[in-house]
Amino acid sequence: MASPLEPAVVGLGLTPMSLSAGGVPVDLAIEAVASALADAGLTRGDVDGLLVNSSQGVRPDRLGVALARQGGLGDLRLLEHVEIKGATAAAMIQRAVLAIRAGLARTVICVFADAPLRAGGTSGSTYAHSGGNDGARGLERASGVLGSVPTYALLASRYFAVSGGDPEDLCAVAVSTRAWALGNPDAVVRKPLDAEGYFASRMVSAPLRVLDCARPVNGAVALVVSGEATPGQAPRVHVRGMGQAHPMRRRRAPGESWFGGGRAAVDGALAMAGLTRSDLDVIELYDPFSVVTLLLLEEYGLVEPGQAGKVVRSGATAPGGDLPVNTGGGQLSGFYLQGMTPLAEAVVQLRGAGGARQVPGASTALVGGIGGRVDHHACLILDLEPSR
């Protein structure tokens, strides 16, 4: 029997976001799940579904479906490890909503946890040593492409070449995002930033500086999606629109290899919601690097082609602007927990729980998740009103 209510996000739980080594994903996940259940006013016994999102790559401690057993949950009707890279968080919500609508589950936890910061090494070092020596990745690594920054730097150079953008645009993204972080107690970087500070920061892979890169943390986020009436105090956040796009760009001439094709995910989500881009009050995007914010603003049709840099430099995306983007500081200044970063912030904003960074009257949010090298897109339109 289907649930009585439209499925909605009814619980949100975040661990503290740590910039130092410590914690393992399973323990962080259990902590976030407990927090999300408490937020929803539910207990473990109310849960009949668990969706798990782990970091990519084969790490011995990565999260998996064993979390159900290790985390002390009871019998479940839905249990899956969802994997479309960084797009997974938004896709898990889609999966949970569809399962609840189909009567396959009533109350589903979606959780992501990661602990890339290890004793004796930086996260950059962890990533530099990952990837193996086989296949295209092995060839790239033998060519000095270590970690993901050089790859996104190539993307940035290509994006600049076709859009006319330049490093001032990257600076504007970093400064705008930091301004939002100042109002978010969960953000890990809350020191004011101006252009001078940005251009003084260390170059990692030109044109990307360290302040163009996400801040990895050890931490976890869990959400509860339910079609039941729940006792939590926060407003229900409905999933009015959902979309995915997996453009098969080819690494050959003459098309662009690095971007393009993601717009269909947003178009589909808006069509399902019966809304247009002008209805969006807040935009929460997956921003592992500043250039991705610029790219997605254009690719998702939120600004005119070639205008992203100009729009961000105008202050429109910053606090007080008319196109609020990554209102918690994003992954750049908030915390990098992959697709959970934009998703969690959208829920906070729609609940009106944003405190100093609250966008007044925010009732409709776009959540954009990307995976791989901007190869996978999963979008949500979250809204205080249920679907029709």
Place this chain on the structure above:
Amino acid sequence: MSPNTASPASPAEAASPAAVTTAQAQVQAEDWLVDAALAPLADGSLAPLYAGAAAGELTLPFCAACGLALELEQRACDGCGATDIHWRPVERAGSVHAVTLVHRREPGLVRVTEPYPVLDIELASGHRLIMTTLTAAGSAPVIGRPVTIGFRSVGGVAVPAASLDPAGADAAPGSPTTSGTITAPDPSAAGLPAAAHTSSEPEVSP
């Protein structure tokens, strides 16, 4: 000694048989950029590429049925669906499609003390391949610049690398290369050159 501080050999020296032998031994011993620990798996999924490279050929995958240039890890043609893949030598020439100068140098894996270029090269065959330069280069070439393809040796495995000097195309794997790509490290080269904006590629429509 760091490659970036080495005095570039003059072309005349590089052409002499004695210099060839000496330089060849050095190249076989160590790559200019990365530690041998980053040697790719020569008999793995890209075995045809590495076998070709060892013989001085740039060998890349095509659809055996329709001839479409395929990605390195593609196992079925996106044009016609055929699963027969034919690896064959291609012209060792292309142009810069995207470029970065990498400043972060992971200790133990990266041998140089100065930033190094990473290029996405669009080959004459249509394939796009990420590589570094044949020898140390302190600045990054602009998008659209023509390159020829030679080979570096990483832990004894030949891997494609871009030469900014046309003579580089004639280099056999592990052979010495001309010094044309060596320039003094230039801190001002950290940002992308303005010329990177003058791409001949069409505007992408989001």
